[in-house]
Amino acid sequence: MIIDQLSVFSENRAGMLAEITGQLAEAAIDIEALTIADTAEFGVLRLIVDAPKKALTVLKGGGFVASLTPVIALKMKNEPGSLATIAKILADAEVSIEYLYACVAREEGSAFVVLRVEDADATVALLTAKGYEGYK
Amino acid sequence: MSSYYQEKIERASRDEMRALQDERIVKQVQHVYKNVAPYREKMKEKGVEPGDIKSIDDLGKLPFTTKDDLRDGYPYGYLAMPLADCVRIQSTSGTTGKRVVAFYTQHDIDLWEDCCARSIVAVGGTKDDVVHVSYGYGLFTGGPGLNGGSHKVGSLTLPMSSGLTERQIQFMTDLGSTILCCTPSYAAMMAETIHAEGLIDDIKLKAGIFGAEAWSEEMRRDIEKNLRIKAYDIYGLTETTGPGVSYECSEQTGMHVNEDHFYPEIIDPDTLELLPEDSKGEIVFTNLTKEAFPLMRYRTRDITRLTRKECSCGRTLVKMAKPMGRSDDMLIIRGVNVFPSQIEAVLLGQGYQANYVIIVDRVNHTDTFEVQVEMPEHIFSDEVRKIEKSEGELLLAMRSVLGISPKVRLVAPRSIPRSEGKAVRVIDKRKI
Numbered sequence: 193m194i195i196d197q198l199s200v201f202s203e204n205r206a207g208m209l210a211e212i213t214g215q216l217a218e219a220a221i222d223i224e225a226l227t228i229a230d231t232a233e234f235g236v237l238r239l240i241v242d243a244p245k246k247a248l249t250v251l252k253g254g255g256f257v258a259s260l261t262p263v264i265a266l267k268m269k270n271e272p273g274s275l276a277t278i279a280k281i282l283a284d285a286e287v288s289i290e291y292l293y294a295c296v297a298r299e300e301g302s303a304f305v306v307l308r309v310e311d312a313d314a315t316v317a318l319l320t321a322k323g324y325e326g327y328k
Numbered sequence: 329m330s331s332y333y334q335e336k337i338e339r340a341s342r343d344e345m346r347a348l349q350d351e352r353i354v355k356q357v358q359h360v361y362k363n364v365a366p367y368r369e370k371m372k373e374k375g376v377e378p379g380d381i382k383s384i385d386d387l388g389k390l391p392f393t394t395k396d397d398l399r400d401g402y403p404y405g406y407l408a409m410p411l412a413d414c415v416r417i418q419s420t421s422g423t424t425g426k427r428v429v430a431f432y433t434q435h436d437i438d439l440w441e442d443c444c445a446r447s448i449v450a451v452g453g454t455k456d457d458v459v460h461v462s463y464g465y466g467l468f469t470g471g472p473g474l475n476g477g478s479h480k481v482g483s484l485t486l487p488m489s490s491g492l493t494e495r496q497i498q499f500m501t502d503l504g505s506t507i508l509c510c511t512p513s514y515a516a517m518m519a520e521t522i523h524a525e526g527l528i529d530d531i532k533l534k535a536g537i538f539g540a541e542a543w544s545e546e547m548r549r550d551i552e553k554n555l556r557i558k559a560y561d562i563y564g565l566t567e568t569t570g571p572g573v574s575y576e577c578s579e580q581t582g583m584h585v586n587e588d589h590f591y592p593e594i595i596d597p598d599t600l601e602l603l604p605e606d607s608k609g610e611i612v613f614t615n616l617t618k619e620a621f622p623l624m625r626y627r628t629r630d631i632t633r634l635t636r637k638e639c640s641c642g643r644t645l646v647k648m649a650k651p652m653g654r655s656d657d658m659l660i661i662r663g664v665n666v667f668p669s670q671i672e673a674v675l676l677g678q679g680y681q682a683n684y685v686i687i688v689d690r691v692n693h694t695d696t697f698e699v700q701v702e703m704p705e706h707i708f709s710d711e712v713r714k715i716e717k718s719e720g721e722l723l724l725a726m727r728s729v730l731g732i733s734p735k736v737r738l739v740a741p742r743s744i745p746r747s748e749g750k751a752v753r754v755i756d757k758r759k760i
Contacts, residue, residue, distance in 0.1 A: 205739075234738050308710070
């Protein structure tokens with residue numbers, strides 16, 4: 193259930209996203225999900241890709257500051273209420289979420305949610321007990 | 329009709345002034361040779377004895393003194409009087425490692441205040457004026473200097489210090505301040521607030537004495553128009569005393585140097601050769617009268633020129649132009665002295681690389697100060713909160729070392745150009 197997320201530093205400057213995604217494209221890396229956390233001065237790109245270790249090597253070689261972050265990737269049904277149910281489970285267990293983003297999955301009718309929490313192992317155990325499966 | 333605080337000196341003939349300078353330099357050299365070990369050693373090294381200095385023309389035989397010398401002597405190395413005879417300490421702006429503490433006897437304070445009084449009278453100040461001092465008080469010399477000068481003139485003195493602009497303006501209107509003393513950027517800021525609050529008709533200011541940072545003629549015109557006053561420049565540095573080393577008169581074309589106390593020379597900063605009058609170069613000062621912390625041929629690093637052209641105000645004191653720059657890399661930002669090397673030390677200390685650019689600009693008469701630094705790998709995190717926490721720690725460290733907070737901008741690695749030779753670390757966009 194825990195996978196590697198690729199995190200990349202991006203200063204707020206025109207063309208940064210084009211440079212980063214361009215390098216990934218050249219290495220034939222497939223992006224499955226992408227979100228950007230931004231401040232006035234900089235952004236942090238968070239990506240789920242098909243080959244995170246390779247992507248990390250590519251970006252570092254290309255002069256970017258990047259790292260791999262273990263995150264929980266959870267499979268869920270692509271229907272109303274799916275995320276609400278998960279959020280309720282986490283809330284009841286008082287799990288505090290650093291950040292979260294969700295994406296439609298390749299499999300028809302399916303979606304996945306990426307979660308960054310403080311205690312990943314405990315959260316995985318909690319969700320597994322509730323019958324959830326990892327994405328991938 | 330001009331008036332003077334010490335007319336006999338301020339309008340002395342060239343011969344009278346030279347005679348005074350000759351007499352004072354002879355005594356001063358004996359004083360420092362006897363009481364300040366580093367001066368004695370440097371003179372011995374150069375093979376100069378106090379007896380070799382018979383007039384001000386012999387000054388060139390003496391070695392120069394630099395800020396580094398004073399720093400090496402911290403705190404008592406250049407003290408020339410017993411501490412028991414000293415009554416005051418002032419210090420250069422908050423710069424760890426680069427700080428200079430200066431000592432004053434009561435006599436030193438008296439003469440310093442006289443110099444500031446000359447400035448106040450030169451801008452039209454009398455005992456009927458209300459002198460509003462918004463320079464910082466404390467270790468910074470601005471507040472105490474003008475405060476003392478105002479007392480000497482007999483003006484009613486408002487020791488406001490800097491900050492709390494609303495209160496400044498309230499006192500200014502309620503108590504009828506007539507002469508404002510502060511940094512030019514603070515004057516511009518107060519002017520804006522006064523206009524925003526519609527109080528321009530309620531202030532009685534007639535003149536301002538603005539110094540401690542570089543400012544342009546354009547800024548002078550803006551301040552004069554917005555505050556409906558005459559704006560005058562004043563120059564000084566903590567090392568030699570504080571404000572009042574030189575001051576502007578009604579002509580507003582440069583600052584009269586109080587050369588009976590501070591003997592000025594202009595040198596070529598590279599060859600260290602003395603340059604003739606009206607040449608542009610680094611100004612060097614020798615304290616002719618200071619007892620506790622007398623500086624001999626102190627290299628200010630300020631670039632300016634001296635002229636003895638006749639002045640319409642009637643003063644004969646030599647005039648120096650507004651400083652046109654520095655012969656070292658020191659920046660003066662919002663009145664605070666900042667060395668790029670200090671910024672570099674903080675960055676390295678906080679785990680950043682020494683790849684940075686300092687960008688200084690002036691927006692609405694206020695200096696902006698930004699440091700761009702490349703994001704190091706170990707400070708990067710997928711969580712924005714953690715990056716911002718590291719950034720906050722860097723800001724805090726900058727503030728405690730520089731005494732002023734820059735805006736820090738993290739940029740991509742290798743985005744700051746490397747150079748084979750001297751890297752461009754400072755981009756100063758201010759047009760002064």
